Amino acid sequence: MTFRIVVLAKQVPxxxxxxSQFKIDESTNSVFPPNGVPPVVNGxxxxxxxxxxxxxxxxxxxxxTVLSAGSEFVMDAMKKPLAMGxxxxxxxxxxxxxxxxxxxxxxILAAAIEKDGPYDLILGGRQASDWDQAHVTLGLAEVMGLxxxxxxxxxxxxxxxxxxQRVIPDGYQVIEAPIPVVLTVTNELGEPRYPNLRGIMQAxxxxxxxxxxxDLGFSSGDLAPKLELKKLYVPxxxxxxxxxxxxxxxxxxxQLALRLREEKLI
Amino acid sequence: xxxxxxxxxxDGQGEISQSTLQAVAAAKSLSDSQVxxxxxxxxxxSGASLAVEKIVTLSPTDSGDAGIYDKATYDITSxxxxxxxxxxxxxxxDFGSVVGARLAFRSDYAFAADCIEISSTVTGLSVTRxxxxxxxLAEFEIASTPAIVTxxxxxxxxxxxxxxxxxxxxNSDGSVVGQGATTTDTVAEARDGVRLEDxxxxxxGGRGLGGPEPFSLLNExxxxxxGAVGASRAxxxxxxxxxxxxxxxxxxxxxxxxxxxxxISGASQHMSGCSSSRAIVAINKDGDxxxxxxxxxGVVGDWEKVLPSFLATVRDLKA
Ligand SMILES: Cc1cc2nc3c(=O)[nH]c(=O)nc-3n(C[C@H](O)[C@H](O)[C@H](O)COP(=O)(O)OP(=O)(O)OC[C@H]3O[C@@H](n4cnc5c(N)ncnc54)[C@H](O)[C@@H]3O)c2cc1C
Ligand SMILES: Nc1ncnc2c1ncn2[C@@H]1O[C@H](COP(=O)(O)O)[C@@H](O)[C@H]1O
Numbered sequence: 269m270t271f272r273i274v275v276l277a278k279q280v281p282x283x284x285x286x287x288s289q290f291k292i293d294e295s296t297n298s299v300f301p302p303n304g305v306p307p308v309v310n311g312x313x314x315x316x317x318x319x320x321x322x323x324x325x326x327x328x329x330x331x332x333t334v335l336s337a338g339s340e341f342v343m344d345a346m347k348k349p350l351a352m353g354x355x356x357x358x359x360x361x362x363x364x365x366x367x368x369x370x371x372x373x374x375x376i377l378a379a380a381i382e383k384d385g386p387y388d389l390i391l392g393g394r395q396a397s398d399w400d401q402a403h404v405t406l407g408l409a410e411v412m413g414l415x416x417x418x419x420x421x422x423x424x425x426x427x428x429x430x431x432x433q434r435v436i437p438d439g440y441q442v443i444e445a446p447i448p449v450v451l452t453v454t455n456e457l458g459e460p461r462y463p464n465l466r467g468i469m470q471a472x473x474x475x476x477x478x479x480x481x482x483d484l485g486f487s488s489g490d491l492a493p494k495l496e497l498k499k500l501y502v503p504x505x506x507x508x509x510x511x512x513x514x515x516x517x518x519x520x521x522x523q524l525a526l527r528l529r530e531e532k533l534i
Numbered sequence: 535x536x537x538x539x540x541x542x543x544x545d546g547q548g549e550i551s552q553s554t555l556q557a558v559a560a561a562k563s564l565s566d567s568q569v570x571x572x573x574x575x576x577x578x579x580s581g582a583s584l585a586v587e588k589i590v591t592l593s594p595t596d597s598g599d600a601g602i603y604d605k606a607t608y609d610i611t612s613x614x615x616x617x618x619x620x621x622x623x624x625x626x627x628d629f630g631s632v633v634g635a636r637l638a639f640r641s642d643y644a645f646a647a648d649c650i651e652i653s654s655t656v657t658g659l660s661v662t663r664x665x666x667x668x669x670x671l672a673e674f675e676i677a678s679t680p681a682i683v684t685x686x687x688x689x690x691x692x693x694x695x696x697x698x699x700x701x702x703x704x705n706s707d708g709s710v711v712g713q714g715a716t717t718t719d720t721v722a723e724a725r726d727g728v729r730l731e732d733x734x735x736x737x738x739g740g741r742g743l744g745g746p747e748p749f750s751l752l753n754e755x756x757x758x759x760x761g762a763v764g765a766s767r768a769x770x771x772x773x774x775x776x777x778x779x780x781x782x783x784x785x786x787x788x789x790x791x792x793x794x795x796x797x798i799s800g801a802s803q804h805m806s807g808c809s810s811s812r813a814i815v816a817i818n819k820d821g822d823x824x825x826x827x828x829x830x831x832g833v834v835g836d837w838e839k840v841l842p843s844f845l846a847t848v849r850d851l852k853a
Binding site: 286410437497509 | 601602628631632636638639640642643644645646647648660663664665666667669670671672673674675676677678713714715716717718719720721723725735759771777778783786791792800802803812813815816817821826827828829830832833834835836840843844845846847848851
């Protein structure tokens with residue numbers, strides 16, 4: 269029997285944007301994407317896609333569905349999980365989804381998963397690199413009444429359970445969880461694979477399946493945020509660096525040590 | 535009046551942790567606050583003089599629930615319904631992040647993670663949290679109660695007030711709604727020397743080191759100065775050093791007197807973990823690198839040339 273995996277993936281502004289190019293439009297409390305830098309699939313979500321693909325590599329018969337809620341999807345970005353080897357892309361697209369908070373996101377993701385059919389495993393990323401909240405996946409487990417294991421760095425499939433390693437500050441925990449279960453995946457799992465040419469070709473032929481809010485039985489009024497964003501701004505920094513210049517690089521190293529000593533820092 | 539439930543954590547010695555003491559200070563900064571502290575296990579020495587109104591003890595968790603937190607989520611959910619606080623405060627620790635989020639979504643309460651500031655407003659609470667990896671700050675207003683908030687370590691200074699709280703045991707009805715995940719083992723690495731989080735001196739290496747070998751130079755420096763070694767995520771992801779050395783938003787937070795970043799570009803997510811250091815020192819060959827916007831002292835240069843003479847001079851100074 270096919271084992272069905274749902275991977276939650278969010279489209280986010282590229283987090284590798286240099287801080288100097290990070291700009292905010294304070295009149296609308298939103299981020300200006302720097303010119304020409306396209307959005308990406310959240311990095312930890314690609315780790316989750318990788319986790320699902322590793323289960324397939326280990327011999328399991330899996331179907332991998334990537335699910336995302338958002339607005340203004342950029343298909344080149346969103347198809348990356350398909351190019352890596354995922355089977356389906358399901359998008360919940362609505363212009364109002366740019367402004368909801370995670371309580372709304374959790375409700376619509378839960379409804380979409382229930383509607384899309386049976387599932388054995390729900391994988392999410394550790395956190396999304398836009399709002400850095402790290403709670404949509406945890407909230408989803410609660411709302412769906414499923415067990416939850418966060419920060420998974422390793423997983424193995426047994427017939428009706430999963431064997432997991434969960435990252436803690438100086439090591440890991442070994443955990444057994446029943447199926448179905450919700451997991452959040454962290455980068456310790458390993459780098460997501462690069463799509464190969466065949467994967468890219470296959471992804472380009474696949475069409476995303478689209479759910480509207482109405483398909484899921486919601487209107488945008490049902491998703492009023494609990495947290496109201498009042499202000500989004502770039503904090504001011506007034507740090508001024510003192511550059512140490514010696515006669516050559518080794519001398520700079522020496523002068524640096526002497527300067528730190530002078531300041532009683534070492 | 536602002537009624538606050540603060541969920542305490544312990545340090546390695548079993549006493550109330552520094553982060554919890556900071557959360558007490560945050561709670562006391564709100565106007566007319568009444569603070570109840572919940573803590574697993576007995577109330578300990580450091581609890582008896584805590585500057586709060588009440589301490590509620592919860593029965594301890596067994597090892598099978600470690601990292602799953604079914605029991606704490608259940609107990610604290612029950613406690614919230616009993617005392618109806620306006621605000622529930624957690625540390626942004628592993629425990630706080632999981633339990634806070636789970637109980638908030640279980641009961642449909644508002645949840646704000648990793649906050650650095652909390653204040654009362656006419657209509658409720660206002661919280662500020664770093665977003666976009668720390669490139670921006672977002673200020674939110676929360677009108678519904680209770681608001682569940684996790685607080686970033688170091689955001690508040692611990693206060694000096696003391697008190698004499700009433701101590702009570704809270705016995706939940708014992709019917710924990712477990713979801714069936716069980717922890718069977720914990721594999722933790724014993725680390726010699728100073729913990730990264732407690733170190734007064736930290737030297738971290740990044741992608742610019744080019745491989746695992748240069749970390750031995752960093753180790754030498756840390757040994758001489760009685761400090762600890764850290765790393766950027768890029769260095770950890772490359773497998774040059776274990777992930778438990780990672781400093782940053784999704785790694786450890788450090789606040790040493792001196793933080794030396796070698797071959798690290800200073801991405802906002804990295805700086806989130808070290809920006810409260812007293813002095814940041816950068817060694818990087820690219821003068822335009824963001825790390826020089828955050829550092830107090832810096833050398834623009836190749837670490838292969840700069841670091842050995844730096845190390846030799848430090849060794850002489852310490853001899
Ligand atoms: C959600 C999220 C969470 C994250 N969490 C963390 C986190 O917790 N911690 C973290 O560190 N990162 C984190 N990151 C990653 C972060 O965005 C950066 O990618 C990472 O910090 C870069 O590491 P680096 O500075 O070592 O590498 P790079 O950015 O590649 O920088 C390498 C630097 O080395 C310099 N260099 C190269 N050769 C030399 C030489 N010979 N001598 C001197 N200098 C040299 C270069 O000039 C460059 O500045 C996170 C990212 C996301 C999206
Ligand atoms: N709009 C969304 N669509 C799909 N998945 C999401 C969405 N928002 C969050 N997630 C998932 O939840 C994880 C945690 O997100 P967050 O709580 O926003 O940090 C992400 O890594 C994704 O896996």
